Amino acid sequence: MAEKVVIIGSGPAGWTAAIYAARAELQPLVYEGAPLQEHYDVGRGPLGQLAMTTEVENFPGFPSGDMTAYLDGSIDNSIRQYMAPHMKHGVSGPELMELMRQQAKNFGTRIVGDDIVEVDFESRPFRLKSREGEWIEAHSVIVATGARANYLGLPSENKFKNRGVSACAVCDGALPRFRGEPCIVVGGGDSAVEEADYMAKFSSKVYLVHRRDELRASKIMAERAEKNPKIEIVWNSVVDEVIGDDENGVTGAKLTNVVENTSKVYNATGFFLGIGHTPNTDFLVGKLDMTDKKYLQWTVPFRTNTSVEGVFAAGDVADDNYRQAVTAAGTGCMAALDAERYLAAQGHH
Numbered sequence: 001m002a003e004k005v006v007i008i009g010s011g012p013a014g015w016t017a018a019i020y021a022a023r024a025e026l027q028p029l030v031y032e033g034a035p036l037q038e039h040y041d042v043g044r045g046p047l048g049q050l051a052m053t054t055e056v057e058n059f060p061g062f063p064s065g066d067m068t069a070y071l072d073g074s075i076d077n078s079i080r081q082y083m084a085p086h087m088k089h090g091v092s093g094p095e096l097m098e099l100m101r102q103q104a105k106n107f108g109t110r111i112v113g114d115d116i117v118e119v120d121f122e123s124r125p126f127r128l129k130s131r132e133g134e135w136i137e138a139h140s141v142i143v144a145t146g147a148r149a150n151y152l153g154l155p156s157e158n159k160f161k162n163r164g165v166s167a168c169a170v171c172d173g174a175l176p177r178f179r180g181e182p183c184i185v186v187g188g189g190d191s192a193v194e195e196a197d198y199m200a201k202f203s204s205k206v207y208l209v210h211r212r213d214e215l216r217a218s219k220i221m222a223e224r225a226e227k228n229p230k231i232e233i234v235w236n237s238v239v240d241e242v243i244g245d246d247e248n249g250v251t252g253a254k255l256t257n258v259v260e261n262t263s264k265v266y267n268a269t270g271f272f273l274g275i276g277h278t279p280n281t282d283f284l285v286g287k288l289d290m291t292d293k294k295y296l297q298w299t300v301p302f303r304t305n306t307s308v309e310g311v312f313a314a315g316d317v318a319d320d321n322y323r324q325a326v327t328a329a330g331t332g333c334m335a336a337l338d339a340e341r342y343l344a345a346q347g348h349h
Contacts, residue, residue, distance in 0.1 A: 002125035002137035003029050004348055005339050008116045009144030009280075011048025012325045013315025015100035016332030017142045017339075022107035024340045029110045029138075032101075034131055043148040044280050046113065047101065049316075050325055053093035054162050055175060059325050062091040071095060075102050096325070121287050121308045139348045140310045140339045143288075143296060144332060145280040147316040147323070151273055152186070156242040160271070164250025165242060167273040169195040170324070173202055177249070180204050183270030184253050186239060188212060192274025193221040199272065200230040207266050209234045209255060234266070242271050279317050288313075295320050304335040310346075312338050 005021050007014050010032035021028040033039060033046040043049055050056065066088040072080060075098050083094065091099075105111065118129035125137040149167030151157055157165055166172040169185070173195075183203040185196040188210035196208045208225060213235050215222040225231050236259045243265065244250040252267040279295045281288075289297045289307035296313040299305050304312040314335035315328035343349070 002139050003027070004138070004343055005029070005140045005142060005336075006031065006116075006126075006128060006136065006138040007142045007144060008128075009033070009048070009146060009315070009317070010046050010101065010111075011050065011097070011144060011146045011315055011328060012100065013146070013317075013328040013332035013335070014048075014142070014144035015097070015104045016329040017144060017314055017336040018104035018109040018332075019100075019107060020333050020336035021142075021339065022104060022109045024336070026336075026340060026343065027108065027110070028104075028336075029112065029136075030104070031112050031114055031116050031128075031130065034113060034115050043151075044146065047094070047097040048146050049149070050093035051097050052162065053171065055087070055089065056091050056093050056096050056171075056325065057174060058171070059091065059096060062096070064090045067091060067095070071099075074099065076105075117283050119284065119287050121311060124310075126310070139346065140312070140343055142304075142312045142314055142332075142335045142339055143281075143284065143306070143317055144314045144328075144335070145317045146328075147277040147279040147295070147320070149273060149277050150275045152239055152275075154239065154242060156244075157239075157271070160242055160244050160250045164244060164269055165271045165273075167277075168323070169198045169272050169274075173199050173270075173272075178202050178270045181269040182207065182267055183272060184209060184239075184266060184268045185272045185274050187274030187276075188214075188216045189274070189276070190217045190221050191276060193217045193225045195272050195274040196225055196231050197228065199270070200228055203230070203270065206231045207234050207268065208232070209237050209239060211238050211258065212236065213259075236260075277316070277320065277323065279320075281317060291320070293320060304331055304338050310339075310342055312342075 004026045007030045039045040068086045115131040120127040182205040184207045186209045196206045237255045240254040243252045256263045296318040312335040314331040
């Protein structure tokens with residue numbers, strides 16, 4: 001029997017889609033991804049990017065407070081016993097994702113801890129192949145595989161992830177460790193300038209590090225950075241090492257000027273990457289229409305339709321603009337409703 005809807009991915013978009021689909025009695029099947037170290041190393045493990053963050057201050061409904069009892073009572077103990085201790089000031093990324101997963105499961109969502117590695121969207125029902133080699137059939141598919149942040153690949157950078165190293169200023173910039181302290185933003189495009197501009201609201205000084213002598217950002221964005229008194233652009237420079245210690249996390253970074261061949265240590269409590277994201281769409285190349293950056297294309301305005309009828313996209317896999325948990329969840333809801341209407345029109349109630 002073909003599944004009514006298969007959801008690929010397990011971030012906010014995937015779980016929200018599962019909650020809506022399950023409540024609509026579509027018996028969704030979620031492929032949440034295989035828990036492989038190679039996935040975690042590049043930021044695409046099960047439960048999405050939020051599972052690798054700490055505090056989440058901007059997801060509605062979770063003000064600061066002690067949630068210990070609620071977490072103990074709402075998440076199955078088989079999972080809860082392995083979670084990190086609650087920090088008692090609101091919800092963490094892993095906690096929020098486990099809560100979403102549990103909510104989807106409570107409504108009857110079935111979950112497979114594997115990846116989809118190959119798809120056949122030309123046959124009806126659709127055919128999907130898992131990493132373990134199993135083929136399954138589905139009348140509709142929601143792709144919610146997200147996008148992973150690009151990092152420099154330095155061992156020191158990886159060491160201090162979530163302890164001062166971040167790829168999302170909007171997500172983390174307002175945290176106490178960054179307030180009134182200098183920070184470093186790496187990149188030269190619009191996203192890097194946006195990160196620097198955002199951090200200037202909280203940090204005492206923002207060093208915008210770019211390897212060339214001219215920003216790639218649009219003219220209006222470049223002018224914004226150059227005119228901001230809190231932003232100092234460090235031209236022709238690359239990062240050699242993120243500096244820090246176990247007690248304080250990030251304390252600075254060593255930068256090298258590639259023209260003058262000189263090095264200097266800049267003190268900072270924050271190290272932000274603004275060098276783009278890579279959508280997790282490799283297994284869909286040639287199967288669905290994509291942008292030049294390989295994000296899936298929504299083909300109908302204000303809908304989650306892709307170039308194949310019956311296949312929908314939700315979250316960061318199709319959104320290179322907002323990239324927030326709440327917007328991903330919103331499009332997850334939309335994709336489930338779009339899939340439900342599609343299935344009804346096809347007679348698959």
